[in-house]
Amino acid sequence: MSVQPAKAMVLAAGLGLRMRPLTERMPKPLVQVAGRALLDHVLDKLGDAGVSEAIVNVHYLPDQIIDHVAGRAKPRVTISDERDQVLGTGGGVVKALPLLGEAPFFHVNADTMWIDGVRPNLARLAEAFDPARMDILLLMAPTTSSIGYNGSGDYAMLPDGALRKRKELQVVPFVYAGAAIMSPSLFADAPRGEFSLTRMFDSANEKERLFGLRLDGVWMHVGTPDAVHAAEEAFLESVA
Numbered sequence: 001m002s003v004q005p006a007k008a009m010v011l012a013a014g015l016g017l018r019m020r021p022l023t024e025r026m027p028k029p030l031v032q033v034a035g036r037a038l039l040d041h042v043l044d045k046l047g048d049a050g051v052s053e054a055i056v057n058v059h060y061l062p063d064q065i066i067d068h069v070a071g072r073a074k075p076r077v078t079i080s081d082e083r084d085q086v087l088g089t090g091g092g093v094v095k096a097l098p099l100l101g102e103a104p105f106f107h108v109n110a111d112t113m114w115i116d117g118v119r120p121n122l123a124r125l126a127e128a129f130d131p132a133r134m135d136i137l138l139l140m141a142p143t144t145s146s147i148g149y150n151g152s153g154d155y156a157m158l159p160d161g162a163l164r165k166r167k168e169l170q171v172v173p174f175v176y177a178g179a180a181i182m183s184p185s186l187f188a189d190a191p192r193g194e195f196s197l198t199r200m201f202d203s204a205n206e207k208e209r210l211f212g213l214r215l216d217g218v219w220m221h222v223g224t225p226d227a228v229h230a231a232e233e234a235f236l237e238s239v240a
Contacts (some may be wrong), residue, residue: 002127008051008075008106009093010042013059013082016111020112022225024032026062029110030068033228034235035037039110047074049122051106055080055099057092074148089197092184094190104129106183111223112178113231114141115238125181128213135186135204138163140174140212141219147234149175149220161211165202172214177219 016028023031046054057080058065080096083165087095092109106122114121121139129137131176140163143153153172156165166172186200204210218238220231
């Protein structure tokens with residue numbers, strides 16, 4: 001079973017505190033890596049994956065993002081404006097649900113960046129997503145080969161792709177790469193207002209409907225100013 005999402009939710013409302021001083025006067029999604037904004041790298045991948053509309057939420061310095069995407073056609077961009085409220089990663093999706101529709105959609109962090117392997121990872125996600133078994137399918141990067149990531153991982157992954165959340169003090173081999181496919185039905189009982197998307201991950205995990213797909217290629221954790229240079233080097237090397 002597979003899907004072909006026509007819509008995507010792009011999270012671009014964060015404050016980018018760890019990216020300061022670059023984000024003191026610019027939202028993190030507009031920080032440039034290899035001559036293009038992080039947000040453009042994401043939108044380009046979504047357009048190539050057949051997405052026709054991307055819903056981009058904004059909060060911090062929102063007008064800069066709104067102006068930046070105004071001319072986008074592939075995909076066209078619809079703004080979910082959160083400038084007057086803090087909704088968190090979960091609440092932002094709930095607010096945008098009327099725009100996302102009833103079909104499974106891509107969910108991508110605006111500041112994630114990866115180099116595809118032989119086949120585009122978003123296409124692989126679409127092929128692997130099975131609505132009968134899954135509420136969420138996360139793109140998972142191996143911690144050992146990721147650039148700029150030094151954490152303990154997020155999940156262990158079973159042979160069938162089922163994910164098991166890392167326990168305290170445990171080290172696991174995979175980190176969430178910031179891209180996923182989700183079913184809107186997952187949010188049927190979600191709270192209103194501010195909450196973290198990890199709450200929905202945990203809910204799907206409890207129902208054994210949270211799965212992962214190993215990223216083919218290299219994921220870059222662009223979380224700090226120092227990480228920008230490492231990501232640029234890796235990206236430029238990949239297209240050389």
